[in-house]
Amino acid sequence: MTSSVEQNAPLPSTIPDPHVIKQMRILIVDDARDNRVLLRAILRKEGYQHVAVAGSATEAYRLLGLEDGAEHAQEFDLILLDIMMPGENGIDACRKIKSFPHTRDIPIVMVSAQTDVMWLSIAFESGAIDYITKPVNRIEMLARVGAALRLKYEMDMRKAREAELLKLKSELEAANLELARLSIIDGLTGIPNRRRFDEFLELECKRARRNKLPLSLILIDVDHFKLYNDFYGHLKGDECLQAIARVLSDVVHRPGDLVARYGGEEFAAILSETDAEGAMIIARKFQERVEDQGIPHEKSPIASVVTISQGIATCTFQKPVEPPTLIEYADRALYQAKANGRNQFQFVSCP
Numbered sequence: 001m002t003s004s005v006e007q008n009a010p011l012p013s014t015i016p017d018p019h020v021i022k023q024m025r026i027l028i029v030d031d032a033r034d035n036r037v038l039l040r041a042i043l044r045k046e047g048y049q050h051v052a053v054a055g056s057a058t059e060a061y062r063l064l065g066l067e068d069g070a071e072h073a074q075e076f077d078l079i080l081l082d083i084m085m086p087g088e089n090g091i092d093a094c095r096k097i098k099s100f101p102h103t104r105d106i107p108i109v110m111v112s113a114q115t116d117v118m119w120l121s122i123a124f125e126s127g128a129i130d131y132i133t134k135p136v137n138r139i140e141m142l143a144r145v146g147a148a149l150r151l152k153y154e155m156d157m158r159k160a161r162e163a164e165l166l167k168l169k170s171e172l173e174a175a176n177l178e179l180a181r182l183s184i185i186d187g188l189t190g191i192p193n194r195r196r197f198d199e200f201l202e203l204e205c206k207r208a209r210r211n212k213l214p215l216s217l218i219l220i221d222v223d224h225f226k227l228y229n230d231f232y233g234h235l236k237g238d239e240c241l242q243a244i245a246r247v248l249s250d251v252v253h254r255p256g257d258l259v260a261r262y263g264g265e266e267f268a269a270i271l272s273e274t275d276a277e278g279a280m281i282i283a284r285k286f287q288e289r290v291e292d293q294g295i296p297h298e299k300s301p302i303a304s305v306v307t308i309s310q311g312i313a314t315c316t317f318q319k320p321v322e323p324p325t326l327i328e329y330a331d332r333a334l335y336q337a338k339a340n341g342r343n344q345f346q347f348v349s350c351p
């Protein structure tokens with residue numbers, strides 16, 4: 001699917017701008033004031049803009065928002081953590097920082113005197129990614145800080161990309177659902193369209209045959225709709241179709257039933273597990289409810305309001321039929337209803 005041009009294109013660069021790295025936030029935790037001052041001075045001189053200090057693990061927790069009721073948690077991109085401190089030492093502090101979701105991903109670089117080296121393996125186990133030995137070598141320290149910050153930057157970028165991908169994915173899923181819905185719904189009336197009708201009738205015919213059940217189809221035509229449109233205009237014509245779609249849908253509720261717009265001013269109702277008698281009860285309701293709407297139709301030669309003509313066809317389990325046959329017979333019945341003067345329903349039994 002990917003073109004060769006795209007395959008050969010370089011990947012987007014993840015190498016961060018040095019200026020961006022210098023804006024990242026560093027926290028120095030050390031009980032010795034001289035060490036805090038020295039480390040901060042080196043970082044500041046190198047151009048790091050945001051360097052905070054804490055004199056104990058407890059103070060660091062407060063800045064990181066790990067204390068109960070802490071409200072002003074600051075965000076950090078790197079922590080330089082002294083191992084040997086009175087109270088909670090660096091190892092415990094590292095474990096604690098790594099146990100909170102919002103601080104878990106902050107890289108921690110341990111700062112240790114030579115005498116603390118035996119602690120280093122424990123420090124790595126507790127979640128530290130690197131260490132610097134005291135007395136601090138400026139070049140070495142800046143290299144390690146820079147590497148840790150670049151790693152953090154790449155992690156942040158990857159997380160942002162993943163979040164963006166997730167967002168795109170859910171947007172795409174929503175769009176697909178909407179597309180699927182639109183493809184089976186008639187835009188004007190909001191009821192199932194012809195495509196959905198065809199699928200549904202196919203399924204219900206098969207189900208009726210398999211389960212030996214009757215199946216009825218009613219085709220519904222709005223009487224003298226052309227005269228209505230010519231006189232009231234297409235906008236009113238659309239409103240009339242919407243009203244009829246609403247009325248017909250209100251009558252039919254069962255899961256196996258479907259009212260659809262068949263085309264133009266024609267509607268159709270598929271009634272599963274319904275014999276001729278049941279279908280005629282529904283058709284009578286359609287007839288009455290549409291008339292009850294009282295939509296004026298001044299040009300109708302047969303009534304003062306909008307009316308419908310209907311053709312009913314039913315197949316029984318003794319004589320199952322294919323969808324086109326059922327449609328053909330309902331159409332014949334509809335033709336008869338029109339020929340007999342409209343505003344009525346007729347029934348034709350399938351062969």
Ligand SMILES: [Mg+2]
Binds near residue numbers: 082084
């Ligand atoms: Mg110390």
